[in-house]
Amino acid sequence: MIKNISNLGDAALYCDFGIEVNKQINSEVIKYFNTIKEKNIVGINNLTPSYNKLIISYDLRVTNFKEIKDKIEKLDVGAALETNNKKLEIPVCCDDSFSLDMARLENKLNLTKEKILENFFNKEFFCYMTGFIAGMPFLGDLDKNMRVQRLETPRVKVPKGSVGITEQFADIYTFESPGGWNIIGNTPLEVFDSTKEIEPNLINPGDTVKFKQISLDEYRNYNE
């Protein structure tokens, strides 16, 4: 349920579903996102679902805050729509040349590399949202003993394919970008394909992801 609707500027609705981050709240956000997308409401030109918020952007030339707020409040979201959430396996290589922050992780978590990788690869992740950069998935949740803060000084360039962790989340850099997450490895898989206009994202909100460790040789041969 939406707890509160306010305005974010003069061309967007800010729908607040709560302050916690969990699957239940996030599923509510996704349910609203899917329903609104389906309804094609006149004037709405963008939707940004996140952990526990949904931002609805509209064209101020066509409509306004009050009109869209009324429509959203009257919306019948009903039961969860039929979703085609996928289960995905993402290959990740944790060779020293890729796991840029392993030393930092060992130090901050007080765990050995073996233990860190064991925890990471045994975890089944849930995709809460995609964004920041095109196609980047925000995945959760890491166990309490695997949680670290962002780097004090973010990297200017994180290599494409990097898999990072911070707090209870993991993400994948779909292309080279600035970023401050702790890099644990790299995937040879194309997680975002801009040549596909339909479904350019490999991973979508609601999907389940498991990472699979691969060797450097397997990594190199992956796209052969």
Added chain:
Amino acid sequence: MNNNYFEVIRAGVNTTFQDKGRSNLYHIGIPFSGAMDNRNYLLANKLASNKLDLPVIEFAYQGPLLKYNGKKINIAITGDVIFKLRKKANEIEGNCYESFQIEDGDEIDILSTSKSVYGYLAISGEFDLKLQWGSCSINTKANIGSNDGKKLENNQKIYISKVNLNQEKKKTNYLNSKVENIRVIRGTNFDYFSEEGKKIFFEKEFIVSKLSDRMGMRLEGPKIENIVNTNIKSEGLLKGVIQVPADGNPIIMLSDHGTIGGYPKIGVVASVDYDRLVQISPGSKIKFKEIELSDAETLFKLYEMETQNLLSQI
């Protein structure tokens, strides 16, 4: 086919193709993009006797030097732009908001945007571009849009797929208003900031930093103190959102912004002032003035009517 083209002799600082942008893609991480200054984008197309939503060339600071090859075509430039047209016989000082006919061998030399940032070049025809999600708009950070998502480079060619039969001369009088006062609506985390911080935000001047581009505008000045938390759970961003990270210096999201962010939002620039905001150049002063949502909606309506009025007079 494609016997009409520009040769890019000098690409300029950040020259891209832009149009109205692409919508309904925030959820996969793709922002609107599109022409930064929408009014000047529309005026350029209208002056070139074009449909208003066609791609144009957007440039920032120093623009491109283009050599034209092909049959006669009209061009129009909008913004506060200093440019020259080099013809076989002579060189003429170009005027913005006026169409000019160019012919085979002519050069357009866009020297600079004067005390502003963005300018637009439209042709009375259509560039030969591959669209992505219905838009040519180039987002260089994500490599999305025409020209493989990259800004224009020296020595490349820009092909023209269609030259309009109508090459009527068009002209209008328009003056870009210079504003330092940007109207802002309170953001969703306004109360994360100290009373002093809120006062500073609406009363003091800030300076636009050199680290500003199509993604965002960074500001320097008095620090805005956060008394709650310098991070929020990551959530959606919009163009015009003003975030304040831990260092206390505000950042305004612009058209190519990241779609998700985790810094508190102190305010959002009112839509009415967005076109003017993006034209404030690095080193210039900027000051925020608080307005209510209802006023922002009314002011935007008036601004939009004024834009339509300007277009109808051309």
